[in-house]
Amino acid sequence: MVLATSRNQTPIVTWEKLPDDFILPDEPVENLQQPTIAAALTDALGAANRIQPQMLIAVNFALVATVNQKNVVKAPDWLYVPNVLPVGTGVIRRSYTPNIEGSAVAVVMEFLSDADNTEYSIRPTFPYGKLYFYEQILKVPTYVIFNPYELTLEVRCLQNNQYVLQEASELGRYWIPELELFLGIWQGTRLGLNIDWLRWWDEAGNLLLWSSEQVELEKQRAEAAVAELESERQKKELFAAKLRELGVNPDLI
Structure with a gap:
């Protein structure tokens, strides 16, 4: 399935680091489970020794592009960049601009809120919809949307400059090529919270354990x-x- 997007306008994209005094948007978290689910994804990667120093894996972190001379910032619920340039000693990374601060963003995830459907937005004008921004501007190879209310997981991969909805395996999991792992929904308890989580499985089908599970x-x-x-x-x-x-x-x- 190909999700059609508007191509009436061709955005002019440049890569410029945000000025130090730029005020990043501070949007409230729609669901307290969102950062917990995102943190658990990172925890499992770390426990499996799959996180290297040159990687950027972050939760609700600002991605930056300059489109038609305007700064556009989106903060996905979870993101993965394979290679980033190191920052100076004592410097805190506030945002990430691809191409000038490191490689392109490889994976982004959004967890649906019950307030709107911005995760599916293909608005092709400023401030740009999330799907349009990831597909047409950042050109992120893999875009994941998780709906914790209806327990649906959608994975889109970039093919010929358009996102194509992927089919799940027989076990209901999706292969994420950039991480060489499967992603799927798993129900259970972590930190006293019994909900449906996103979990990783390796190519052999082994579940990547959280650090607490390893202990x-x-x-x-x-x-x-x-x-x-x-x-x-x-x-x-x-x-x-x-x-x-x-x-x-x-x-x-």
């Missing part, structure tokens, strides 16, 4: 190892006791 798994493994040692100790004591009953000193064997 719990290591705890279970350690407890199992202790239990196994205790079981072996008890077996040896029982065997030694039987030898003594037979008049054999087990220490001499």
Whole structure:
């Protein structure tokens, strides 16, 4: 499925870093679950050692382009850039402008709010709809839209300068080529919150664990190892006791 966009106007896009005194938009979070779901995605990547120093993975972070001499800023709920230039010591990165601060943005995700449908907006004029901005201006290869209310997940990939809606696998997951991982919906509990999450799976179908799950798994493994040692100790004591009953000193064997 190809989502049609207006091409009545060809935007003139340039790449200019925002001035230090530029006031970034401070939009309220529509749903408190949104940053939690986004943070969990990053947590799993970090726990699997899939985050490298040159990458930029951020939540609700400003992406910048200058379109027809106007600064346009969008802050997706989650984003991934494979290579960014380092900032100076003590400098805090406030925004990201592709091409002058590093490579192009590879993946963006938006989580639908119950207030509007701006995530699908193809408005081709300032301040530009989100879908139009990601498709026609930033040209992000993969655009993900998650609807936590209806539990739908849509993945669009850029083909011939247009987003094409992808089909899910038999397990309901989508291959994200830029990260070489599958993305899907998973229901469960994290940090005391029982909701439907977005989770990663590797190519073999293994779920990427959150850091808390890895800690719990290591705890279970350690407890199992202790239990196994205790079981072996008890077996040896029982065997030694039987030898003594037979008049054999087990220490001499």
